[in-house]
Amino acid sequence: MPHATEMASLKIAVLGAGGGIGQSLSLLLKTELRSTCLAAESGIHVALYDVNRDAVAGAGTDLSHINTPVTVTWHAPGGSGADDPLATCLRDAQLVVIPAGVPRKPGMTRDDLYAINARIVTTLAAGIAAHCDLSRTFVLLISNPVNSLVRVLVDTLVASSSAGSAAAAAQEVPRRVFGLTQLDAVRASTFLHEALGRHARDVVRVPVVGGHSGHTIVPLFSQATGQYVSANTPHVFTDELRDGVAALGAEALAQLVHRVQFGGDEVVKAKNGTGSATLSMAFAAAQVTRAFAELLLGVRSEIRDTLYANVGGITRVAGDQSQELHKLTGGLRYVSLPLTITSDGLQSYDTKWARSMTPAEQELWSGCVEELQGSVHEK
Ligand code: NAD
Numbered sequence: 593m594p595h596a597t598e599m600a601s602l603k604i605a606v607l608g609a610g611g612g613i614g615q616s617l618s619l620l621l622k623t624e625l626r627s628t629c630l631a632a633e634s635g636i637h638v639a640l641y642d643v644n645r646d647a648v649a650g651a652g653t654d655l656s657h658i659n660t661p662v663t664v665t666w667h668a669p670g671g672s673g674a675d676d677p678l679a680t681c682l683r684d685a686q687l688v689v690i691p692a693g694v695p696r697k698p699g700m701t702r703d704d705l706y707a708i709n710a711r712i713v714t715t716l717a718a719g720i721a722a723h724c725d726l727s728r729t730f731v732l733l734i735s736n737p738v739n740s741l742v743r744v745l746v747d748t749l750v751a752s753s754s755a756g757s758a759a760a761a762a763q764e765v766p767r768r769v770f771g772l773t774q775l776d777a778v779r780a781s782t783f784l785h786e787a788l789g790r791h792a793r794d795v796v797r798v799p800v801v802g803g804h805s806g807h808t809i810v811p812l813f814s815q816a817t818g819q820y821v822s823a824n825t826p827h828v829f830t831d832e833l834r835d836g837v838a839a840l841g842a843e844a845l846a847q848l849v850h851r852v853q854f855g856g857d858e859v860v861k862a863k864n865g866t867g868s869a870t871l872s873m874a875f876a877a878a879q880v881t882r883a884f885a886e887l888l889l890g891v892r893s894e895i896r897d898t899l900y901a902n903v904g905g906i907t908r909v910a911g912d913q914s915q916e917l918h919k920l921t922g923g924l925r926y927v928s929l930p931l932t933i934t935s936d937g938l939q940s941y942d943t944k945w946a947r948s949m950t951p952a953e954q955e956l957w958s959g960c961v962e963e964l965q966g967s968v969h970e971k
């Protein structure tokens with residue numbers, strides 16, 4: 593077993609690190625967090641865990657040869673040591689990312705994965721509750737169906753916390769656990785960039801709210817923003833971009849929306865029974881993980897991002913907003929919205945986007961809320 597860094601002041605655990613997403617994400621963390629280490633003048637330790645020993649041992653050993661200041665260790669059941677490998681991986685981690693779980697095959701929905709992946713997430717949540725400090729650990733969930741597993745994760749963490757800290761866990765956990773819907777925003781950005789034939793330098797952002805499955809995914813193309821940086825000067829082209837979106841026409845826009853909503857199926861079909869999106873998901877997850885690493889190391893003071901979360905968890909902080917949100921979501925507890933998060937957890941959410949939706953986007957949002965409310969896992 594490789595030794596852990598003593599110098600690192602941030603430990604990130606990746607659970608399910610031997611899989612398609614896990615390996616690619618671990619590579620991106622090993623390489624891309626180099627600049628975070630330099631900005632924070634700190635080491636980062638990425639601890640990999642998977643029940644597939646060969647996969648995680650191979651990935652961990654391979655990654656440990658890359659010369660960045662990010663230290664990698666790997667942990668798996670089946671070794672000769674007395675220590676519980678999950679405990680060793682999780683101990684002192686302040687950020688846990690979970691890509692552990694079974695992916696779809698053609699003909700399956702994400703909900704078809706619920707039973708098997710809920711078991712995996714429940715086991716891992718019990719480990720996190722036992723070995724991490726729930727009042728300071730952020731947990732990012734990738735495993736599908738995100739729409740319902742975030743709730744399983746939150747409930748299991750709260751239920752597994754030790755009796756003395758149960759009340760605190762019930763307050764803190766919902767503000768520190770997030771489901772990753774970032775891949776939908778990555779897809780929306782890519783597909784709009786292509787549709788409008790933008791220059792390679794142009795960075796296009798599209799807010800995507802709702803959930804992470806089919807019609808619960810609501811891309812808000814009318815609120816896209818655009819910027820590029822040249823000679824250290826930012827150039828904003830948002831007005832031009834929005835004119836381009838409007839000029840696409842209703843049919844082309846509906847096709848773009850559909851492509852984002854069912855982008856996952858495109859990859860499942862292309863992989864022909866061997867899995868679902870891994871590389872694009874790892875890219876999306878690395879962006880979010882890096883933002884949390886910067887937050888925890890004090891390189892940034894807050895994160896503003898769209899994540900799937902228990903939005904009920906912040907009503908005590910933002911009482912006024914909670915009424916507006918209740919009206920908007922019909923009382924959904926879990927939904928993906930633009931959130932503001934500090935090192936103390938989820939602080940508030942943004943609802944400005946809801947006031948600026950086009951009639952077509954409002955219709956998409958109503959369909960999304962209806963579907964999420966109808967989900968057995970929301971009840
Ligand atoms: P994969 O099969 O390649 O990898 C999953 C890994 O999890 C495997 O290495 C497996 O050994 C490991 N694992 C299983 N049970 C475990 C446990 N109890 N503890 C630790 N590790 C365990 O699958 P993948 O392609 O990497 O996808 C993983 C999950 O991510 C799937 O559920 C998939 O649907 C989901 N996903 C989500 C998004 C998203 O946008 N949120 C995007 C793509 C995929």
Ligand code: LMR
Binds near residue numbers: 856859868
């Ligand atoms: C995706 O959107 O690519 C993931 O949720 C994986 C899937 O099952 O489609």
